[in-house]
Amino acid sequence: MKNISVTAFIHILFSVAIAILLATFLLFLSWDKDRQKIEEFKRYQLISITFLSNLRLNPTEEELKQLYKKLHVVPVSKEEIELIKNEIRNNGKTIFSGGSSAGRVRVFNINDTHYIYVQRMSYNLMLRDNKPKDYKFEIAMATGVFLILLLLLLYLAVLKKLYPLKKLHREIQRFAQGDMNIRIHYEYDDEIGKIAKSFDDAIRHINELSNSKNLFMRNMMHELKTPITKGRIVAEMLEDEGTKKILVRAFERMNELISELAEIERVTTQRFEPNMEYVTLEEVLEKSQDMLMAEKSCVKMEIRNRAITTDINFMALAIKNLLDNGIKYGEDKCVLLRSNEHFIEVVSRGEVLHHPLGYYTEPFSQEEKRSSGFGLGLYIVNSILMKLGYKLGYRYEEGMNIFMIEPDMKRRFG
Structure with missing residues (x-):
């Protein structure tokens, strides 16, 4: 019940x-x-x-x-x-x-x-x-018919009174699916009307916050791009290679942060719709390696090529971030990329994660001792995979951190 x-x-x-x-x-x-x-x-x-x-x-x-x-x-x-x-x-x-x-x-x-x-x-x-x-x-018959009709009228009146709840539920679902411009109107000042008004106020407030956040993000990224570019140009002119290398790396990390923030803004928005197409796993992995700013010799591959339906750009970005994490935080600075009919796995040598996987899929979460990175990699990976109908898994075996990409059957069939 x-x-x-x-x-x-x-x-x-x-x-x-x-x-x-x-x-x-x-x-x-x-x-x-x-x-x-x-x-x-x-x-x-x-x-x-x-x-x-x-x-x-x-x-x-x-x-x-x-x-x-x-x-x-x-x-x-x-x-x-x-x-x-x-x-x-x-x-x-x-x-x-x-x-x-x-x-x-x-x-x-x-x-x-x-x-x-x-x-x-x-x-x-x-x-x-x-x-x-x-x-x-005859009196008994009339009384019985009257009571049945009265009960039916009460039944219809209750259903009519509850009908706005169905309408409110549909509008909430539309809002949850990304329709941020929805407005909820209810003319009566009863309990349902108060709920509708409160939810409409919440939508307005959320839209205001979202617009403020988007405006701030765009202005910030726009304002940072120019000084970073100028700083990078000046750094390239330095004769001291040590100082030059440090400054170039600093500007590169700033560019990475801006790119990751832009990716977060796009992927996490409710309006984001992936461009699903029929591609091979090899095509996705090749694109991931092209996006990876590391030597290809650091990535070993044991893959079984197969066809998948996905957004090639975002799936490649998710795998690239997993590879990048493995290279940055692995003990030997190399990763193994392997696959079978069901999973794609990124394997790197290192210590077991100190927290459950859910801790690291939150934005700006990372191990306390790490100073590099912004804690956005796994958050972006998890957000992309959820949009594409996959889920991120993790296990630790024989000194190896293994991150798995697997189909999310609950989202696909449930």
């Missing part, structure tokens, strides 16, 4: 309520039908006993009229008796029969009209049952 949606819970709740109401109503109808039969039997039994006992006393016409009035019956005229007898013979149904040594009483049903035939020696009376109609059944 914890994972069931509110709408499904309401469907179940009202379905059970309507089912219980219908069952109760049907049980009442069955009980009322039995009650009517019992009351009918008791009534005709009373009529039988009353008439037979009174007819023994040879009542006057006035006494018979009083008896008719008391028992709610009326005598049938002589003209109608023969017609009624014919109807009884052809279509009549006996619903009561009783009597004693004093006489006999039978009740016939003809087209929902009850006729009482009393026989006693010199008396042969044909009476029509004139009991006032009992509207209990």
